[in-house]
Amino acid sequence: MPRLDDDHTGTRIKEQRRLARLSQRELAVRIPYSYSWLTQVECGARPASADFTAAVARALRVDVTVLTGQPYVTQLHQDRLADLVRPIREALDLYDLGPDPDLATRAPDRLIAAADTLCEQVRATRLHTAAAALPDTITELTTAAWQTPSTALWQALASTYRTAHDISVKLGYYDLSSVALDRMDWAAHRASDPRLSAVRQYMRALVYFREGEYSIGRRLIGSGQDILGQSDETRESLAVAGQLHLGASVIAARAEDESAVATHIAEASAYAARVGEAADVHWLSFGPTNVAMHSMSAAVEMRHFDDALKQAKQIRPPASLATSRRAHFLIDKARSEMELGRAEASLKSLVAARRAAPEQTRYHPGARETIRGLVHLTRRTPDSLGSMAAWVGM
Structure with missing residues (x-):
C-alpha cells in the first residue's frame, strides 16, 4: 500500500480544531457525526466526505476550502491552469468601466456565439480551453454591451460571467466564483431576463450548500422561484423551475429532510415530463435523466448508499448529456x-x-x-x- 501524504482534509481539520481550542469530543458534539467518525477522519483512516467537511467547516466557522486545501495549486501549475486565473479575475473587474475606446471587438453575433461556445466547452470539461478564451470574450462583450446595448449582448455577457463561475468552482477558487455570480446578476438585470437571475440564485444556493449553510441555500432557491414568477411560462422557464427544485432536493438531503427531498424530486419530475431532455436551456442539462441523477445524489447525501446504487443501475445517460x-x-x-x-x-x-x-x-x-x-x-x-x-x- 502506498504511503499517503500527511497533508489531507483530516489533518487540516485537526489543525483548525486546535486553533479553535476544541478537543475532539467538543467538536464532535457540534456536528452530526460521532466522536469515532471524527477521530478516524483526522488520522486519515476515513475519507472526509463533502457533507462531513461542510459540517465541520460550519462548526469551526471557516471556509470549506480551508479544510479541503483548495485550490490544489501544485496540480494547477502542472496542468498550466493556475496562470489562467488572474486574467479571468481582471476581466471580471471591467464591468463598470464602460467601453474601452482602444479595443476592437468582434461583431455582436460572433461574440454571442463565442459565449455559447464557452458554455459548451465547460460542459465538455475542456476547462483549459475555456479558461484561456474567457478573459478576451468577457472584455470584448463588456465593451460591446456598453457601446451598443441590447438584450442579446447583456445576456451573452451574463453567460460569460456564469462560465467564469463554473470554471472557478471546478478549479477550487470559490472567492472568484462569488464575484462572477455578482457580475452575472448585474448583467442579467440589464438584460431584463428573470430566467438568468433565477439561474444565478440557483448557483448561489449551491455555494451555500457546499459551505453547509442549508437554510440560506433554501431561501435562495425560494428567491429564484419568486424571480422566475416574473417571466412568462415557456419551455425555458419550466426547465429553470425544474432545476431550482433539483437544487432544493440536494440541499434538503444534506439537511436530512427526506420529506422535502421527495417533494422536490416529484416537482422536478413533473417539469421534466413537460420539457423532456432540455440540455439546450441555459446549459443546465435539465430533463428526466438529470432528475434521476439528482435523486441518486440525494440518496448519497443522506448516506443511503444501497439505495443510491440501486438507482444508479437504472440510469442510462443519453449521448446528449x-x-x-x-x-x-x-x-x-x-x-x-x-x-x-x-x-x-x-x-x-x-x-x-x-x-x-x-x-x-x-x-x-x-x-x-x-x-x-x-x-x-x-x-x-x-x-x-x-x-x-x-x-x-x-
Missing part, C-alpha cells in the same frame, strides 16, 4: 461503492470519470477523498489505484 454531469454521476457512484466496501467497482467508476473528464475529476474534492478511502480499504493496492492517487497529488 453533458460530460461534466456524467462525470459527477460517476464520482457519486464511486463514493457509494467505496462506502459499501466495493473497492473494485468504485475504482472502475473513478477510472471512467477520469477518462470522460480528466480535468474535472482531478480537481474534484469528492473524487480525491474517495481515492483516499479506497487506499485504506484495499489491503493490496492495484497499480491503477496507486496511479490514481499519485495523479491527484496524494
Whole structure:
C-alpha cells in the first residue's frame, strides 16, 4: 500500500480544531457525526466526505476550502491552469468601466456565439480551453454591451460571467466564483431576463450548500422561484423551475429532510415530463435523466448508499448529456461503492470519470477523498489505484 501524504482534509481539520481550542469530543458534539467518525477522519483512516467537511467547516466557522486545501495549486501549475486565473479575475473587474475606446471587438453575433461556445466547452470539461478564451470574450462583450446595448449582448455577457463561475468552482477558487455570480446578476438585470437571475440564485444556493449553510441555500432557491414568477411560462422557464427544485432536493438531503427531498424530486419530475431532455436551456442539462441523477445524489447525501446504487443501475445517460454531469454521476457512484466496501467497482467508476473528464475529476474534492478511502480499504493496492492517487497529488 502506498504511503499517503500527511497533508489531507483530516489533518487540516485537526489543525483548525486546535486553533479553535476544541478537543475532539467538543467538536464532535457540534456536528452530526460521532466522536469515532471524527477521530478516524483526522488520522486519515476515513475519507472526509463533502457533507462531513461542510459540517465541520460550519462548526469551526471557516471556509470549506480551508479544510479541503483548495485550490490544489501544485496540480494547477502542472496542468498550466493556475496562470489562467488572474486574467479571468481582471476581466471580471471591467464591468463598470464602460467601453474601452482602444479595443476592437468582434461583431455582436460572433461574440454571442463565442459565449455559447464557452458554455459548451465547460460542459465538455475542456476547462483549459475555456479558461484561456474567457478573459478576451468577457472584455470584448463588456465593451460591446456598453457601446451598443441590447438584450442579446447583456445576456451573452451574463453567460460569460456564469462560465467564469463554473470554471472557478471546478478549479477550487470559490472567492472568484462569488464575484462572477455578482457580475452575472448585474448583467442579467440589464438584460431584463428573470430566467438568468433565477439561474444565478440557483448557483448561489449551491455555494451555500457546499459551505453547509442549508437554510440560506433554501431561501435562495425560494428567491429564484419568486424571480422566475416574473417571466412568462415557456419551455425555458419550466426547465429553470425544474432545476431550482433539483437544487432544493440536494440541499434538503444534506439537511436530512427526506420529506422535502421527495417533494422536490416529484416537482422536478413533473417539469421534466413537460420539457423532456432540455440540455439546450441555459446549459443546465435539465430533463428526466438529470432528475434521476439528482435523486441518486440525494440518496448519497443522506448516506443511503444501497439505495443510491440501486438507482444508479437504472440510469442510462443519453449521448446528449453533458460530460461534466456524467462525470459527477460517476464520482457519486464511486463514493457509494467505496462506502459499501466495493473497492473494485468504485475504482472502475473513478477510472471512467477520469477518462470522460480528466480535468474535472482531478480537481474534484469528492473524487480525491474517495481515492483516499479506497487506499485504506484495499489491503493490496492495484497499480491503477496507486496511479490514481499519485495523479491527484496524494
